[in-house]
Amino acid sequence: MIVHPTTAGMLLAGVLFVLGLISILVRRDIIFMLLSVEIMLNAAGLAFVVASSHWGTADGQVMFIFILAMAAAEVSVGLALILQLYHQLKTLDSDEAAKMNG
Amino acid sequence: MFPALIPLIPFISALLLMAGWKRFSRIGVTVTGCGSIGLAAVIAIIIAMQFSANGEQAIVQHAGNWLEAGGFKTGFDFRMDALSVVFVLVITIVGFLIHVYASGYMHDEPDYARFFACMNLFVGAMLTLVMADNLLLLYLGWEGVGLCSYLLIGFWYKDPANGYAARKAFIVTRVGDTAMAIALFMLFQYTGTLSIPGILENSTHVWSVNDGMITVIALLLLGGAVGKSAQLPLQIWLPDAMAGPTPVSALIHAATMVTAGVYLIARTHTLFELAPAAQTITAVIGAVTLILAGFSALVQTDIKRVLAYSTVSQIGYMFLALGCGAWSAAVFHFVTHAFFKALLFMAAGAIIVALHHEQDMFKMGGLKNRLRGVYWVFLIGCASLAAIPFVTAGFYSKDQIIWLSWSAAGGHVGLWLAALLGALLTGMYTFRMFFLVFYGEEKTKVHHQPGNSMMIPLYILAVLSTVAGFIELPHTMGHVTLFSNWLQPVLPAVSVLHESLAMEWTSQALSALLALSGIGLAYAWVVKHPKGMSDFLEMPAIMWLRGYWSRGWDFDELYNVLLVRPFVYLSRINRRDLIDTLYTGLGAFMEWCHNVLARTQSGLLRWYILSVVLGAVAILSVLIWRIYL
């Protein structure tokens, strides 16, 4: 079976995305959750790059750069917040951060 | 003279008494209360004389419009014709006497003004009823009478039993009124008017004899009549109505209220003539009622209850007459009954007061010499009630009914036998009461003699109870027909099938004999052999029967089981309103939904992530499912 390279690339991106999704669901450590999200973002980036190469335009690659930049910003803010939270809760277990409910 | 004044004067006086109850002195109240009725009586007499002089030309006064809507029109129209003149005269005259008596009877009552206000209102309402030219105005009087009976029966409001009796009277008669109201709707639907002459005139065009619809209408009117007149099956309120002061009982039984049914049927006799089936039912109801009530009267211990049952029984006679088509005979009996029943009640009242509000006959006795005046008038009253031949008014009126119940077109031998049995019972219970009260040993001390204001009305009524009969004598005894002639323009003469002097003699003799033997039995029972009699009465079967009769054949219990208790039970269990639980249930369901959903808001991050993921899965699977399937 010959798979079209674009399809193959999209499938790969899809698998990566789902992997990230599964790991965010099974992890309770906030840092790992953040990492999983990053995987998903990169999966999306990969999909853009694949699509971009399929159409032979640069749009998708530009988008990928945006994603990278945004992921970096997000991680930085995220880590800062996690640090702050760790100060207060002395743990990284996301289940502990459940003071608000109902 | 304006006929409208007759009911208006009592109304105005009632209003005055109500509005100014604090400012009137006791004498002022007496003068206003009695005077207004007296004035009404005088005006009634004057109008009656004019009326008579004008050759019985009906006088109709249109005192104003009442309401007019969508083709329905009715006004305050008062009518004086032969029938209403009779009723108005009886009501005002007897009513006046009762008022005068009441001024003595109620002398120590603190709520004197309220009493007279209600009494005046009562008379006014009754006058409206009998003078109304249209059925709606009649209905006004009809309901007004009900209201006043309620007010007066429950006059001594502190005792809940009185209140109960009052409400019972109002509600039970209201059941009849409902039937009557429906009859009004139907009459309007078919004849397009509620004016009585209009209905009577149109009815013969609209319906043929035995038409189903007219039968229904007549039966509904009969329903109204039996309610007000305490006939089977709505007779249950009257015995309890004794809770009111005695003048009230006299008023209810003699002049107002219970005779309204008789009046209604007489007034709408054309309709009943078109519905012979309804007429027959009327007669049967009358016959059955008069016997049942007679038995009940036989075993009562309370003097007023005896009289109450006797009223039911006597009105049964009137219904019997109406049912047989003997219209004027019914009205004649109404007149004589008004006299002697008022007399009996007020005399009984005098006894009760004299014995310090003792009503139990078995605690009376030997009053013959203690209360001479009362003794004599009571005797006259009893004689008239028991229809002692020749000398009493009751004899002539009742005898006519008994004879016609067989001989008239609507008569039947069964009805006749019932009427005769009634005569026997009447004699028995009347004189049982009489002997119990006045003979035997004295059980309660008389502590004061009735005053003049009480005795004079009694004397007048005693005279009337005797002489009133002579205006209408049967064929066999001179054949005077003053009364039926008078009513001729309104009420057609009875059509007699068996016109035979011999038969009539037989009937009269038989009824007289029965009445006298009833008296004899009572004498034997009470005076001669009280011992043997009481042994007989103590037998278990008889005991049971006595209880059964004295409870009025357990009609009360029947209605309690069938209607009152289910209604009260249902309304009580439903006090919180079942339908409301539907809504509170809905509210509870909402709250449940809230609780379930609130649990999803656990505050756990991964739970939230799961929700997003599940949402994604759901959306994607729906999309893909739609596309591939």
Next chain:
Amino acid sequence: MILLVLILVLFGAALLSWVAGVKSHAASRWIALCSLLVNLGIITGIWLEHTHSNSRWWYQFRMDWVPHFGISLHLAMDGLSMLMLALTFFLGALAVLISWKEIQNRVGFFHFNLLFVLCGITGVFLTMDLFLFYFFWEMMLIPMYFLIGIWGHEHREYAANKFFLFTQAGGLLMLLAILGLYFVHKANTNVYTFNYFELLNTPMTPFMERWLMLGFLIAFLVKLPAVPFHTWLPDAHTEAPTAGSVVLAGLLLKTGAYGILRFVLPLFPIAAADIAPVAMLLGVAGILYGGMLAYAQTDLKRLIAYTSVSHMGFVLLGAFAFNEIAYQGVVMQMITHGISTGALFIIAGALYERIHTRNLRQMGGLWLRLPMMGSAAMIFVMASLGLPGLGNFVAEFLVLLGSWQASHVFTILATIGLVVATAYSLRIMQKVFFGPCDRQYAMPDLNGRELVIIIALVIVICWLGFHPQPVLNTSQNIDYVIR
């Protein structure tokens, strides 16, 4: 223009009495009273002027509001509106009077709310624009909610919420129906309008007509209230302060009846005729069920509240009988019920002020102390059971007479309701004024102010009973839908 004045007077007085209430309670009361009396005067003038007029519409006022949607400030008055307004201002003035002593805190705000409700009710009775109608319909709820929720008795919040939710639910259905009608009309004529007169005789499919009619009808049935939508009413009436109960029973319920007469029947004659048996059934059910519930109550105000359910059943019965006699009866019933039930609530309120209970079991024998109040109660109890000579009789008789032409069975059942009415009405008298007096209450009988109120009510109810013709003449000029 005069119509707008009627509304604005109340609105202005509402604000003014709130402001004045901060400084002086009396000023607030007087402002409220005067504004209502002024309106009553205007209405009386209008009535006298038009007693013999045969014209259908007496006044019209129209001004664009939201032309984008075809919404206009359209007011109009005919006999029906006039009668309802007369009742509104009359009962409104009495409501102010009875609160004179009862309401002692937050007086200004109280009168603001009271006048605001009346303002909304006035609007409802006058407007001929369906959007505006809905606007006023909703507008009167909030102040009523406050009247119950702030000055009510123990369970006031529950009652107020219930009242609000029920009427809102109905109102929103009506909104759907109004808009449905709006677009149906647009589809036919290509004109967007909420104008009542233009929407009359809009042709539509039977299916559409039925559903639109139901939207209106349910809203009005909730307000009326008809079984099975009645359960808000006993709570609201019981918990409201006396003035609130009077306004609720006397006026708010009438907006439902008015809506049926004004909108449901003329706008959807065919669908209304189709549903008539069901509506009449609900009416009869209300008469009997309400009566039965009234009989069972031990709370005086609750009892009176259930009698309202019973009495408004007659309105429903008559409205769907489709003949003029019944309609006239319905209009009469709306007025007389307002008077008689209002009076009973006033008496219940006066009693509460004296003995601080509404529980019938703790009353009894009060005639001894309060003969005047007892007599007044007797008159209105008799009115409530339909005694001839008092207004309610005329109303109920006409309704029954009319409905007899439409349905025999329902009329018979409704007439039986009169017996039930007797049972519960007399129970009031027995439990409150008659019977033994267990406790020694020392209390004054009616004072001057109360006497004025009661006498005014008695005069009106007797006038309506003996000479209802002016009212009947006025309500005759309405284009009833006759089948």
Next chain:
Amino acid sequence: MSFADFLSLGPLITLCAAAVVAMLLVAAWRNHRIVYSFSLIAFGMAMAAVIPAIKYIPHPVPPLLVIDEFSLFNSGLILVSGFIILLLSFNYFEEREERKEEYYILLLLATIGALVLVVSRHFMSLFLGLEILSISLYGLIAYLRARERSDEAGIKYLMLAALSSAFLLFGMALVYAFTGHMDFPGIGAALREAGYLPVSVMAGFGLMLIGVGFKLGIVPFHMWAPDIYEGAPLPVAAFIATVSKGAMLVLLIRFYQDIHGNDYPMLWWIVAIIAVASMFAGNWLALTQQNIKRILAYSSIAHMGYILVAFLSGVQTGLEALAFYLVAYFITSIGAFGVVIVMSSSLQDAETIADYRGLFWRYPWVATVFTAMLLSLAGIPLTAGFIGKFYVVLAGVDGHQWFLLFMLVINSVIGLYYYIRLVAAMFAVPAKGQQTTVVPALPMAGNITLGILTILLIGLGVYPTAMMALIQQMMRILV
């Protein structure tokens, strides 16, 4: 960049410049009042910059942006909202101990993100706007970092926002992969050309919907809302409730119109189910909730459901209704949050119903404002919310969406219960003795702001014609 471009993008450019200047300003001179005033001026200028832009509309800035009536109107709306939120912020932060100045920078940035969202017509600008908005919000939500709840809210928002961004991005990638376009009209054209909706695009739309749905806070992506509203500083919560949601909604409309979303009934069905679920979930969750912030969060979920009904009606009136509803909802929400802000003390936010019990007798003015806001949320006449709801129902009837309308009616009644509960609490007569507590005066600025909002609310409720005309004009281009 032409002069026209410059003028058209005026508001955006102004705010961007202001953000930069503010950063420098804070670095140079840390003073709360100064930064506050500067931000006010910046917002004022941005608002003023909207006016010259009107002359050039419609003005596309290909391929990323488009300035037309619709975007300009919504830009104005966002700016005004931001401005009002800013007005309410000063006292709130003044009373609190943290460094206050960066808040204003973040607010400016977040507003820029929202503005970009409303003018964008390209995946790239969409993403850019969204992320500017989101990342600023992370900071804003966790701004009061000494508070545990603020941090918790920040983390939750960050994690979920990033997750939803990932979905959005992947969805966009799928759409791009099939159509080869990232600008909305291009996508629309490509799809029309294809004549059908292939599975990958369909899946792409589905995934994008998750990103959008998250920002809008609709079921089942709504769960963050109550926690974030509760944890975030109040002005930030108000910002999220209004600006953030509004901007996303505007984007959704534009995208939907450009790709001719009405041609694909499947999308309609999904949104319809989400709308109904949002209404029920929001109202049920709020039913007996005691925390006012959470009630507002839940109520906003339900309101998004109502707005979607207008969106789904599929008629021109629907879009008008949506715009009007949005305006009413902005006023109402900011007003409601404004009341909570005004009532909050430095020690604690006034967030439980108990804090409001008997408020009317202590602060009649604030209570009246709050009542007006709540009644507007409930859709009672004399308020903008009533006209908004009326408009929505009108649109629904016009589009024959009887089922959705019926759901809306049911939900309005459920919703009424908790609004009314709040109102009742405010008017509850306090128990004896409770009244003696000292009543501190409330900040003037807050009161004036609330006054303006109330006047707007009632004004729109009584005379909505002008606003309707404006909206009608603005919506014309979308058809």
